[in-house]
Amino acid sequence: MPDPGLIMYEEEFKQIDAELRRLHQQANAKVTFLVDKNGQLITAVGETENLDTTSLASLTAGNIAATGGMAKLLGEKDFSILFHEGERDNIHISLVGRVILVVIFDQRSSLGLVRLRVKKSVEILSQILQKILQQVDRAKAPSGSGGSGKEQPKSPFSEISEDDIDKLFG
Amino acid sequence: MSFINYSSREINCKLVFYGPGLCGKTTNLQYIYKKTNPDSKGKMISLATESERTLFFDFLPLALGNIKGFKVRFHLYTVPGQVFYDASRKLILKGVDGVVFVADSQAERMESNIESMENLRKNLQEQGYNLDQLPFVIQYNKRDLPSAVSVDELNQALNPKGVPFFEAVAPQGPGVFETLKEIAKQVIMQIKKGA
Numbered sequence: 592m593p594d595p596g597l598i599m600y601e602e603e604f605k606q607i608d609a610e611l612r613r614l615h616q617q618a619n620a621k622v623t624f625l626v627d628k629n630g631q632l633i634t635a636v637g638e639t640e641n642l643d644t645t646s647l648a649s650l651t652a653g654n655i656a657a658t659g660g661m662a663k664l665l666g667e668k669d670f671s672i673l674f675h676e677g678e679r680d681n682i683h684i685s686l687v688g689r690v691i692l693v694v695i696f697d698q699r700s701s702l703g704l705v706r707l708r709v710k711k712s713v714e715i716l717s718q719i720l721q722k723i724l725q726q727v728d729r730a731k732a733p734s735g736s737g738g739s740g741k742e743q744p745k746s747p748f749s750e751i752s753e754d755d756i757d758k759l760f761g
Numbered sequence: 762m763s764f765i766n767y768s769s770r771e772i773n774c775k776l777v778f779y780g781p782g783l784c785g786k787t788t789n790l791q792y793i794y795k796k797t798n799p800d801s802k803g804k805m806i807s808l809a810t811e812s813e814r815t816l817f818f819d820f821l822p823l824a825l826g827n828i829k830g831f832k833v834r835f836h837l838y839t840v841p842g843q844v845f846y847d848a849s850r851k852l853i854l855k856g857v858d859g860v861v862f863v864a865d866s867q868a869e870r871m872e873s874n875i876e877s878m879e880n881l882r883k884n885l886q887e888q889g890y891n892l893d894q895l896p897f898v899i900q901y902n903k904r905d906l907p908s909a910v911s912v913d914e915l916n917q918a919l920n921p922k923g924v925p926f927f928e929a930v931a932p933q934g935p936g937v938f939e940t941l942k943e944i945a946k947q948v949i950m951q952i953k954k955g956a
């Protein structure tokens with residue numbers, strides 16, 4: 592199978608969340624959030640109460656996928672930044688490897704400021720994500736070959752039963 | 762590609778409903794949406810043309826319950842069936858955890874079914890997936906129509922490997938949740954295997 596599933600542990604999740612908070616504040620944004628390229632929301636920060644973040648995440652990924660397809664037709668590798676301007680709110684979308692960083696902002700901020708702050712955040716987020724991917728690789732590798740890394744908790748999913756699944760559907 | 766978050770204690774999985782145009786993929790999602798209680802579902806999004814043909818995808822997020830203390834979320838997607846939307850179909854298959862192939866049981870749609878099944882296999886292959894190793898279920902839809910061919914015949918044409926299959930009448934519901942449950946089960950078992 593092409594890529595292993597994304598697995599996020601507490602520590603990295605906190606780092607990501609902290610970085611999104613910092614960006615949210617420094618860019619004067621309304622909302623900042625991170626989405627997996629497959630459309631799954633990783634985390635969102637800011638004025639999210641009246642926002643359907645699940646749908647936004649899926650559409651963001653669709654958007655990136657569609658423009659990525661356009662890029663390939665033009666012989667580009669990807670369009671790494673997308674910007675949508677509205678009457679009130681604007682959306683700035685940037686690719687960070689396998690994930691997508693989204694910033695929603697209004698007249699309290701500006702495209703210039705958002706761009707500047709996003710650039711810095713992309714660097715930091717890339718590093719954290721790198722670490723997560725290494726951990727996933729290590730987790731998939733046969734035991735003993737992982738080497739230096741810290742032990743991850745034993746997966747709770749090794750004991751799933753058919754009964755657990757039946758209960759999902761009540 | 763499932764996404765497991767130990768911090769928020771969530772598992773996210775992506776299910777794709779595939780099949781020829783007008784076989785009933787969108788109808789499956791609409792029925793699931795209608796019958797799921799409001800706490801368990803998000804908004805259903807349909808990126809459709811003015812004549813309600815799927816243009817890019819339909820999307821329905823479901824959170825049915827917990828397993829081992831983790832909230833299990835399924836993200837259901839449909840693809841546009843028309844042949845010329847192949848680029849979109851490829852995009853939607855990215856990161857898929859499980860596939861439901863919805864076949865149209867009507868005799869006159871047999872060729873479209875076969876073509877779509879071959880298209881599914883090919884599009885998965887391009888991304889390094891092997892359909893035979895993915896969680897996979899087939900649904901024979903439109904069983905209510907007079908020109909529906911026998912299940913034996915459908916299996917012969919579309920199901921040489923003998924994967925689980927269900928007969929359905931999507932607008933009324935028979936077969937819809939049976940199909941969903943089976944693909945969900947296979948996907949979760951896959952996560953168990955990887956654990």
Ligand SMILES: Nc1nc2c(ncn2[C@@H]2O[C@H](COP(=O)(O)OP(=O)(O)O)[C@@H](O)[C@H]2O)c(=O)[nH]1
Pocket residue numbers: 780781782783784785786787788789815839842902903904905906929930931932
């Ligand atoms: N008679 C009958 N009609 C169906 C059934 N499932 C779907 N349809 C109808 O077929 C048409 C196309 O369905 P739709 O879900 O939009 O197909 P999609 O292109 O696969 O998304 C709609 O008019 C549905 O009401 C079925 O089981 N029986």
Ligand SMILES: [Mg+2]
Pocket residue numbers: 786787788814815839840841842
């Ligand atoms: Mg449709």
